[in-house]
Amino acid sequence: MDKIQEILQQLSLEEKIALTTGANNWQTVSFEKYGVPSVVMSDGPHGLRKEQVDENNPNVFNSVKATAFPTASLAACSFDRKLVGQMGKALGEECITQGVDLLLGPGVNIKRSPIGGRNFEYFSEDPLISGELGAAYINGVQSNGIGTSLKHFFANSQEFRRVTGSSDVDERTLREIYLTNFEIAVKKGKPWTVMAAYNKINGCFATENAKYNENVLRDKWGFKGAIISDWGATHDRIKALIGGTDLTMPKEQATAEVVQKIKHSPELQKVLDRNCERLLALALKVKEQRDKRKKESFKRSLKPLEVAQKVAEESLVLLKNKDQILPISKKQKITFIGDFAKNPRYQGFGSSHVNSIHVISALEAVSKITEVSFSQGYREDGQDALQLRSKAAEKAKKSDLAVVFVGLPETYESEGYDRSHMKLPENHVKLIDAVSKANPNTIVVLQNGSPVEMPWADKVKGIVEMYLGGDAGGQAIVNALFGIVNPSGRLAESFPYKLEDHSSYLFFGGEGDHVEYREGVFVGYRYFETKKMPVRYPFGYGLSYTTFDYTDLVVDQKDDKASAKVTVTITNSGDRTGKEVVQLYVSPHKGNIIRPVKELKGFTKVTLQPKESKQVSFELDHRSFAYWNVEEKDWSVETGDYDIIIGKNAHENILVQTIHIVGDTVKNQKLTELSTIGDLLKNPNGVKYWEKISDRFFEAVTESGFANQKTDTKQVTADELEEQKNNDMYKLLLSLPITTLSQMIPEYSLEKLKQDIAEVNHGSWRLY
Structure with missing residues (x-):
């Protein structure tokens, strides 16, 4: 025992x-x-x-x-x-x-x-x-x-x-x-x-x-x-x-x-x-x-604290760097603006709230590197403060560049309640507007737990997304701003232009105690990419102080089943050491199953010295191509073509290769007389049945005068129908109920049709 x-x-x-x-x-x-x-x-x-x-x-x-x-x-x-x-x-x-x-x-x-x-x-x-x-x-x-x-x-x-x-x-x-x-x-x-x-x-x-x-x-x-x-x-x-x-x-x-x-x-x-x-x-x-x-x-x-700093440094996302305003030179006259530079928003609120040992603010961190001026810019309680904003704009005007620290106050997002919108506090937005008017060389640093709307994005030259950086977040921000570290973070979620663009917008929150997830599998980038909906910044997006080139995409299939080894070469073509996130997406061509246009199926991060190249590889298996088959209660792969995509992010494809996969054999759907001819042709026994009856069907169609000149009276095989499925005539044919066979063929009664369909379901049939 x-x-x-x-x-x-x-x-x-x-x-x-x-x-x-x-x-x-x-x-x-x-x-x-x-x-x-x-x-x-x-x-x-x-x-x-x-x-x-x-x-x-x-x-x-x-x-x-x-x-x-x-x-x-x-x-x-x-x-x-x-x-x-x-x-x-x-x-x-x-x-x-x-x-x-x-x-x-x-x-x-x-x-x-x-x-x-x-x-x-x-x-x-x-x-x-x-x-x-x-x-x-x-x-x-x-x-x-x-x-x-x-x-x-x-x-x-x-x-x-x-x-x-x-x-x-x-x-x-x-x-x-x-x-x-x-x-x-x-x-x-x-x-x-x-x-x-x-x-x-x-x-x-x-x-x-x-x-x-x-x-x-x-x-x-x-x-x-x-x-x-x-x-x-x-x-x-x-x-x-x-x-x-x-x-x-x-x-x-x-x-x-x-x-x-x-x-x-x-x-x-x-x-x-x-x-x-x-x-x-x-x-x-x-x-x-x-x-x-x-x-x-x-x-x-x-x-x-060292680990916390390293994670923050390698996760911070550089969203915008117009005219290469970043990294900042210590020789420039710089002003830090915004209360978050001094009193950062660095963690969430609720049961995860930590009683920190020592929080390093950006203002504290920058003092070890160079001298900067500081202006509060807004009140922490959210009230409008014109005087603070005016002082900040004046300091910005006298500086070579201004770094504005804004984001979501602690009360905006917390365990226990949801946000009602994606907007920054109004006094933060007003500060960005005032400073960017005073000095076009404005950089915005965001400290927030989740995406925000950015109607001001075109007014500034630089945007850094810090999220909630922990105790050493301020040090990580400063090290990225001054190029001590090279930003290598990539967004793990989409940033829509506005909340209403999101697939969950109409249903989030629910009615009473029921929340219907009506958007289904179209969550985040799966929706935006399939809908071709523009976003502010796509999933997987992020900039670097160097550049990367991709070459030599190879997709190795041992057979036509659902597995493949993918290799690609990445080269640091710039002059700084950097880290690149290599993203692999699988995109199924249009089939019978409604699916997102692409899905992330592999990722890795590589460090590259200037001019250095590395080959990375991914193993794709059955699940990489599968959807959940509700009838089978299991994962199934649909036969068809699939694009293997190396993407810069979810929206930007770099290299693409198409492969063909023979999918899983699934149990035949039971047919009735109200099933469509298209359903009949998904059934292997139904295909054989169609080959026996289609010539008589098309003869009857022609005799009835229903057909137009494009209809050929010769037998049309299942393979030919598949090849011509985008033709409007055949789209119509595939959508017709099987009862059409008895309606169009005079000698073919509905009772005979039902008997034949029953035998198709059992794997055999009689010829009339």
């Missing part, structure tokens, strides 16, 4: 029930007499928020001092798995120093809309980026023997009514967009725990949703850890246990009714034992790692 089963047999029913909830806000129940320790948890994901036990100060922000790392919204722009993994490792070391066993992160939810209040905690609008970087983060943290909690599982796309709302999403969209990110992170990261979200999925609370918690997450993906609830997300202890939620947080005393129900139900007792086994496995893993650290005398290997 193994240790877990031995402990389980000794636990009383009441002890088992107690094990499935917290001992308090941040710890599980311990059973020292059985060798079961309490697991200590702490909020993340971009910094440790371990609350201090202080009865006199219950404020949630009364947490231990820690390093604030860049939020996921910024770190994602690195497109760098290794770098995000290093950040995770540094976070894991922070946990060890504070006695934390389980860090509540990363957040990999998809950014369905740019106004989601918690978007700063999430990586991307794209599931591949979200999943890959989420896995890198998990592997980094867990390399220290510290667990993670992958969150929030799943379809948790808004804060409005997040506790009661239902994300109503079709199965294909769930699989392709809102589950793929978690699937990648689970399979490649193997998190110790997964956190079930607040919301419902198609009417069923995430904490109670056995279909996805048990059947998908555990059975299909192989997840071996424990599922914990988001804090307060469990509404029914028994339904949550059955639904696969092992641990309800925070502490929630089981009612006498719950105890009695379990006591008198052998089936519920089996469910309870199953969940307790998972929690015991977690606790024993924690004990094992604690004992290991005691023996090895843990020492930090990373300096957290």
Whole structure:
């Protein structure tokens, strides 16, 4: 008998029930007499928020001092798995120093809309980026023997009514967009725990949703850890246990009714034992790692502030650099304008809020490099301040260039509520206008958790997107402005011109407690590129102080099945060392399945010295070409042509090569007399049937006078129909119901037609 089963047999029913909830806000129940320790948890994901036990100060922000790392919204722009993994490792070391066993992160939810209040905690609008970087983060943290909690599982796309709302999403969209990110992170990261979200999925609370918690997450993906609830997300202890939620947080005393129900139900007792086994496995893993650290005398290997700075520097995105106004020369007369230069917006608001050790502002950082003047420019409380703006414009006028620091104040975006628009505060916009009029050499630095509208973009020469850069964000900004580092970040989400352009605009927020994801798979760039909708800055966009050339795209297919090895050569054609994000997109040619025009299927970041070249490679597999087939309940590849695209970003193609793929054989759709001739020709037996009857059909069509001069009375094969499917005549033919055969052929009764269709469905038929 193994240790877990031995402990389980000794636990009383009441002890088992107690094990499935917290001992308090941040710890599980311990059973020292059985060798079961309490697991200590702490909020993340971009910094440790371990609350201090202080009865006199219950404020949630009364947490231990820690390093604030860049939020996921910024770190994602690195497109760098290794770098995000290093950040995770540094976070894991922070946990060890504070006695934390389980860090509540990363957040990999998809950014369905740019106004989601918690978007700063999430990586991307794209599931591949979200999943890959989420896995890198998990592997980094867990390399220290510290667990993670992958969150929030799943379809948790808004804060409005997040506790009661239902994300109503079709199965294909769930699989392709809102589950793929978690699937990648689970399979490649193997998190110790997964956190079930607040919301419902198609009417069923995430904490109670056995279909996805048990059947998908555990059975299909192989997840071996424990599922914990988001804090307060469990509404029914028994339904949550059955639904696969092992641990309800925070502490929630089981009612006498719950105890009695379990006591008198052998089936519920089996469910309870199953969940307790998972929690015991977690606790024993924690004990094992604690004992290991005691023996090895843990020492930090990373300096957290240095890691935070490196992540910020390599994630910052240069959006505009007209006339090469950047990098700045120290010889120039420079003014920094805007309160964010002195008091930066560097982290999100809510449960991820970090009590920072030391925040480096841009004003502090620049003082180590050169002398600049400073003007506040606007009031932090948002009130209009004409006098401050006038002083700023005057200083800008007397300078060679002005750097304006603006963005979204902390109250604009937070856990708990969503933004109502994408606009900057009015006093920030007025400041940009005033300064750019006073000095055309104006650079704007943005500090915000998610995209903003930029009606002022054409008035300035430089734009730097910093997102929320953590404690060392100010240093990273200055190093990029002065060319000490070469910007290499790329946007991990699209920046539309205005909120109304977004595919989710009409439906985000929902009606009452139901939120319909009517845009389906057309999220972010998948919509903009398919719709050919212009955006301010596309997904994957970002500039550098050097240039890169792409050559020698090779797509190697061993056969015509859905797999390929792709190689391409990148050359730094400029005179500065730089890093390029190589992006691979797959674009299916128009087929029977409605799909986005392109999807990211590979990415990597390479460092290149001036004039240096490197070859990078990607492996494309079945999933790279597949869509979720609802009827088959599996991934399917459609036969057809696919473009393999190396893109500068989601909008700009650099190199393209077309390949042909023979897709999967899927089960034949059952035909009826109301199915179309096009449906008939998708069925292999239906094709053979068509070859037998089409000559008589076309003769009858001609005899009836229905046909025009373009119609040939000779037999038209299925292959010929496929070749001519864009011809209007054949479009009409393919859309006709099969009953047309009996209507046009006098001797062919509807009853005979039904008999033949039944035999086609069974793989044989009679000839009349």
